[in-house]
Amino acid sequence: MKNRLISMSFITTWALAGCGGSAVTDAGVTDAGRGTDAAVVAGDAGLPMSFRTPVAPAFTNMTSAARTINVTVTGEGEAQNGFDYAATPPMGERVVVDGWELRFRRVITTVANVRLNRPGTTPSDQSMVGAAVYTSPRAFAINAAKMGTITSGDGETSIPLLVIPSADGGGALDPMVRYAFSFDLVAASASATNVNLDEGDVTAYEEMLRKGWTWLFEGTATYRGAAPMAGSAFASFPTTIAFRLGFGADARYINCNNPDNGGDDLPGVAPNANNAVTAQITLHIDHLFWGALGAEDPPLRFDHIASRARGTGAMGEVTMDDLMGVVPTNLRDRMNRPVADRGGQTMGYTARDPNSLSFDLGGNTGLNDLRDFLAFSQRASGHLNSEGLCAVRPIGGFRY
Numbered sequence: 001m002k003n004r005l006i007s008m009s010f011i012t013t014w015a016l017a018g019c020g021g022s023a024v025t026d027a028g029v030t031d032a033g034r035g036t037d038a039a040v041v042a043g044d045a046g047l048p049m050s051f052r053t054p055v056a057p058a059f060t061n062m063t064s065a066a067r068t069i070n071v072t073v074t075g076e077g078e079a080q081n082g083f084d085y086a087a088t089p090p091m092g093e094r095v096v097v098d099g100w101e102l103r104f105r106r107v108i109t110t111v112a113n114v115r116l117n118r119p120g121t122t123p124s125d126q127s128m129v130g131a132a133v134y135t136s137p138r139a140f141a142i143n144a145a146k147m148g149t150i151t152s153g154d155g156e157t158s159i160p161l162l163v164i165p166s167a168d169g170g171g172a173l174d175p176m177v178r179y180a181f182s183f184d185l186v187a188a189s190a191s192a193t194n195v196n197l198d199e200g201d202v203t204a205y206e207e208m209l210r211k212g213w214t215w216l217f218e219g220t221a222t223y224r225g226a227a228p229m230a231g232s233a234f235a236s237f238p239t240t241i242a243f244r245l246g247f248g249a250d251a252r253y254i255n256c257n258n259p260d261n262g263g264d265d266l267p268g269v270a271p272n273a274n275n276a277v278t279a280q281i282t283l284h285i286d287h288l289f290w291g292a293l294g295a296e297d298p299p300l301r302f303d304h305i306a307s308r309a310r311g312t313g314a315m316g317e318v319t320m321d322d323l324m325g326v327v328p329t330n331l332r333d334r335m336n337r338p339v340a341d342r343g344g345q346t347m348g349y350t351a352r353d354p355n356s357l358s359f360d361l362g363g364n365t366g367l368n369d370l371r372d373f374l375a376f377s378q379r380a381s382g383h384l385n386s387e388g389l390c391a392v393r394p395i396g397g398f399r400y
Helices: 076-081 199-211 285-289 370-378
Strands: 069-074 100-117 132-135 139-143 157-164 180-186 215-223 240-247 251-254 277-283 315-319 382-384 391-394
Touching: 069 100, 076 100, 076 277, 076 285, 100 157, 100 199, 100 277, 100 285, 139 157, 157 277, 180 382, 199 215, 199 240, 240 370, 251 382, 285 370
Parallel strands: 069 277, 240 315
Antiparallel strands: 069 157, 100 132, 100 139, 100 180, 100 215, 180 251, 215 240, 251 391, 277 382
16 A cells, blocks of 8 residues: 555545545535435344345456447555554554554445536636546445455556446547546445345445445454553453444535546546556545544554553454544543553554554544544545546435
8 A cells, every 4th residue: 555645634625535626615614424425324124135246257357349338446455455464564564553453344335326427617626627538326235344346557456336338428438538426335234235235235335225334344462462461451451353334424525636548647547549548436444543644654553442442351342433432532441541552562553642542633624523533534435446536525424
């Protein structure tokens, strides 16, 4: 995974997603939990029987029709393989600095409203796009922790979603145009297409539907760092923790930059006159484990979550409910003890205050507790073709 430049500000309606750039402003939003669009609310309707069987892949590695766009989605190796821990990490490898190994069973979300527009006429405002060219009416339920069937040049895999064959009116896409590419990540929907969910995933998706969740992260954290001092707060933490973090944080990801265009700030997808091109929706799941907003490449952490785990002995479990009321700038464990910063056990990291871990809000307001911090951070995780930044418009507030 490449180093990432992180800059977010959801105090404004528009922001660049995740890993860089400067925010675009709109006075219509006053805190992190609001947006100008209506939120998708939780419902009691169940999933149709047809949802329980995944559909056949939309295309294969051999699908390459001229002037078409193959759309895929991936959580990259971090979702598929998790995060290993080493006190001296290999060059370029990201680790959770406080000593945790993470493995993911489920990273479930719903991709919707994949669309193309003509390019905007205001380059300084990435959120401004031109006339609509194509909009898919479908929503896609995916588990990004699973390997996909499409293989890229670097060996990573992605999950095929759909082929954009032409404009909505039936005309061929123009290879001389870089179309603005956008998509949404939304709450679970009974009308979604099951792309790769198995029986256990479907049961989880039913809960997401009832609760209006956009995201579900489920897996296991295992402590691999230095042994804690006897009698310390860390000595009482479970060392194997089942985590299940579900929340609603819908957003639109608009006019994404595309690294395949040859630069970091060049949005759009240009069809090819001879074969298909790929638009890979890339989900950066590391955002969930940031300890700072508005910072460059913040260290990944898990102690703030582990400190709230329930359980005795080596085994524990934690959900978003356990993070309710925890102040991000004054992190406390379940016994109301300060959470120390033990990231110093990892080479290259120096703690600001080893005795007290606190998170940096980056000037953002409206983050009421640790749940909001995690949801806010993860809401900026949508990208194009690995590192392409999008303009992000939040849809409604957070839901737990």
